[in-house]
Amino acid sequence: MSLNGFWSLKYPKDYGPTLFADRCGTTVFDFIVVGGGSAGATVASRLSEVPEWNVLLLEAGGDPPDYTEIPLLYSEALRSDSDWSFFTEPEQHLFKGLERGRNLISRGLMLGGSSSMNAMMYLRGTRQDFDTWERLGNTGWGFNDVFPYFLKSEDFTGSGNRLDPGLHARGGPLTVSPFESIDPAYQVIVEAERLMNLTEVDDLNRVVPPVIGYGKLDGTVRRGLRCSTLKAFLIPAANRSNLFVAKNARVTRVVFDHNRRAVGVELLVPPSCGGLVTNVVKYVYSKQEVILSAGVIMSPQILMVSGVGPAGHLREHGIDIVADLPVGYNYQDHVSFAGLVFSDRKHRPKSEISEESRVLIQRTMDLTTSGIATLGLTNLVTFIKTRKDAMYPDLQIVKVRFSYNTTRKTTNKRSRMSNLFGYSDRVARLYDELNTLSDTILMIPINVNDRSTGRVVLRSSDPKAYPKIHANYLSYADEVETLLRGIEFVVELSKTEPMVSAGLVLEQVRYPDCANYAWGTREYWLCAIENVAASFYHPVGTCKMGPADDYRTVVDTALRVKGVRGLRVIDSSIMPKVVSVNTNAATIMIAEKGSDIIKQHYGKLV
Numbered sequence: 155m156s157l158n159g160f161w162s163l164k165y166p167k168d169y170g171p172t173l174f175a176d177r178c179g180t181t182v183f184d185f186i187v188v189g190g191g192s193a194g195a196t197v198a199s200r201l202s203e204v205p206e207w208n209v210l211l212l213e214a215g216g217d218p219p220d221y222t223e224i225p226l227l228y229s230e231a232l233r234s235d236s237d238w239s240f241f242t243e244p245e246q247h248l249f250k251g252l253e254r255g256r257n258l259i260s261r262g263l264m265l266g267g268s269s270s271m272n273a274m275m276y277l278r279g280t281r282q283d284f285d286t287w288e289r290l291g292n293t294g295w296g297f298n299d300v301f302p303y304f305l306k307s308e309d310f311t312g313s314g315n316r317l318d319p320g321l322h323a324r325g326g327p328l329t330v331s332p333f334e335s336i337d338p339a340y341q342v343i344v345e346a347e348r349l350m351n352l353t354e355v356d357d358l359n360r361v362v363p364p365v366i367g368y369g370k371l372d373g374t375v376r377r378g379l380r381c382s383t384l385k386a387f388l389i390p391a392a393n394r395s396n397l398f399v400a401k402n403a404r405v406t407r408v409v410f411d412h413n414r415r416a417v418g419v420e421l422l423v424p425p426s427c428g429g430l431v432t433n434v435v436k437y438v439y440s441k442q443e444v445i446l447s448a449g450v451i452m453s454p455q456i457l458m459v460s461g462v463g464p465a466g467h468l469r470e471h472g473i474d475i476v477a478d479l480p481v482g483y484n485y486q487d488h489v490s491f492a493g494l495v496f497s498d499r500k501h502r503p504k505s506e507i508s509e510e511s512r513v514l515i516q517r518t519m520d521l522t523t524s525g526i527a528t529l530g531l532t533n534l535v536t537f538i539k540t541r542k543d544a545m546y547p548d549l550q551i552v553k554v555r556f557s558y559n560t561t562r563k564t565t566n567k568r569s570r571m572s573n574l575f576g577y578s579d580r581v582a583r584l585y586d587e588l589n590t591l592s593d594t595i596l597m598i599p600i601n602v603n604d605r606s607t608g609r610v611v612l613r614s615s616d617p618k619a620y621p622k623i624h625a626n627y628l629s630y631a632d633e634v635e636t637l638l639r640g641i642e643f644v645v646e647l648s649k650t651e652p653m654v655s656a657g658l659v660l661e662q663v664r665y666p667d668c669a670n671y672a673w674g675t676r677e678y679w680l681c682a683i684e685n686v687a688a689s690f691y692h693p694v695g696t697c698k699m700g701p702a703d704d705y706r707t708v709v710d711t712a713l714r715v716k717g718v719r720g721l722r723v724i725d726s727s728i729m730p731k732v733v734s735v736n737t738n739a740a741t742i743m744i745a746e747k748g749s750d751i752i753k754q755h756y757g758k759l760v
């Protein structure tokens with residue numbers, strides 16, 4: 155399908171070359187926002203609503219590639235130049251089937267950040283998620299406090315009952331549309347799940363009763379195309395005379411004065427003078443505040459290289475201490491298991507398989523071009539509760555279809571399994587081989603009740619060096635048991651009549667390291683988890699929010715970095731506990747609320 159001319163977006167002007175043309179930057183802004191991702195693009199847009207404030211947004215990446223507009227192509231951006239492509243450190247009992255024994259942590263390196271590369275699933279989180287934040291001492295962050303901020307952003311395009319009890323809003327900048335799917339496996343899985351005593355949920359963001367069952371997703375999609383925070387918040391604000399966006403501007407440090415007040419940032423920008431090839435160090439200054447929105451990996455990294463972090467750790471790297479804070483701790487994520495692989499139509503003639511696949515792709519793409527939101531089979535999401543005592547689900551199950559003979563057809567020539575989940579070549583090959591026989595469907599249980607916490611630490615004091623991520627996933631035995639119960643659910647589902655009649659066959663993928671175990675036994679699944687259990691793209695928490703007197707936290711409930719002045723963190727890293735769903739909507743909520751907190755502080759909240 156040709157993508158040319160399908161849409162036309164006018165990206166914000168890049169002020170970098172103008173702002174940083176002179177040798178010593180003298181322009182002073184009221185606010186400097188570092189990182190133009192889910193949170194940063196939202197914050198910069200909201201703050202620039204105050205006409206007398208000059209706002210500078212510094213983004214390390216550039217404009218997103220055109221293909222990121224198409225929801226179905228979201229995985230193309232992973233491992234591309236628009237992906238930071240972080241990797242965790244190796245873990246003793248995990249990641250054996252992943253590249254170099256590490257877990258890929260993709261993050262968007264572009265305007266819109268990870269909202270320009272994510273799967274666009276719009277799920278906010280449960281009442282329990284935010285009431286837990288409040289119980290941890292975060293007054294003002296309980297469900298009733300944060301709910302209006304989800305509505306503030308939203309422009310919901312669904313109709314009928316879905317709008318009724320104030321669950322959704324119209325008129326906000328972020329378009330949220332119900333996903334549609336024409337995938338024939340959709341109905342088959344629905345029938346199978348009904349037989350497993352699950353019921354349909356008409357709104358996966360419903361508050362009461364808690365969502366348990368399956369349903370159609372809503373997505374951050376506008377007229378069939380991605381609605382990132384770039385599109386929702388930044389582009390509409392780009393013509394304001396008080397908002398300045400600088401692209402390819404990588405912040406290296408926060409600059410403090412002698413009173414530990416953040417007064418600006420140091421950054422690297424591409425050379426603007428002829429002849430220079432390396433990036434150039436520049437400084438910009440702020441009158442009011444610097445706001446870090448660089449995400450869960452880079453916000454803590456910038457803080458630490460700037461002297462804000464655990465004193466002992468900073469000393470090890472020879473960094474002068476500005477404030478001794480537990481930056482980088484409390485890394486949390488959702489761990490998934492993408493080892494349940496179904497074949498669809500395997501025993502049919504190749505020509506038939508190939509033609510059906512082609513037609514399904516074409517018809518699904520046609521939905522997009524006619525303005526309908528679709529992620530194909532991924533539209534169908536299931537939440538299950540496997541612990542009798544719990545009120546809320548502990549597992550989310552996502553389905554992904556890979557059309558016949560496509561997992562190897564990627565821009566970077568790596569398997570899609572490597573790009574999406576960081577699989578090593580030898581493990582990805584197992585999936586690729588199956589995919590040359592028929593379409594492949596993954597059913598992925600995701601533990602949404604993880605308790606393990608890891609840590610982001612500095613590799614060196616050099617701000618250009620990626621930090622180390624000690625993920626520490628599945629450190630509690632019960633987290634492994636939860637994943638095992640998710641696997642068991644899918645195995646049982648595979649045996650139901652609708653699945654069997656439709657010819658959706660659960661394949662016996664045999665990881666080389668698990669050759670000693672019979673496929674399907676507990677020992678086998680434990681081994682499989684050690685091989686391919688991986689992040690489901692939801693790391694958060696490394697600049698944890700907490701009450702002023704809680705020494706285990708980095709920012710207070712107004713998102714101010716403790717022990718210094720003029721500095722806040724506003725992004726997914728402030729979450730004290732990861733929400734039990736995908737993390738984009740909650741991050742945008744944090745940005746909306748954070749922006750209002752700032753406006754209120756300066757008497758500008760109207």
Ligand SMILES: Cc1cc2nc3c(=O)[nH]c(=O)nc-3n(C[C@H](O)[C@H](O)[C@H](O)COP(=O)(O)OP(=O)(O)OC[C@H]3O[C@@H](n4cnc5c(N)ncnc54)[C@H](O)[C@@H]3O)c2cc1C
Nearest residue numbers: 189191192193214267268272273274275405449726736738
């Ligand atoms: C592949 C993938 C799929 C996902 N799918 C979903 C989904 O379907 N639904 C969902 O709810 N969530 C999803 N998520 C998670 C969600 O997108 C993230 O939680 C959210 O985007 C995080 O927002 P953030 O603002 O904290 O960080 P980001 O959006 O990552 O923004 C950080 C920004 O800061 C910039 N930056 C970093 N360092 C610097 C620096 N030194 N100087 C200047 N700029 C810098 C980055 O380039 C980036 O633009 C997914 C994530 C990924 C990666």
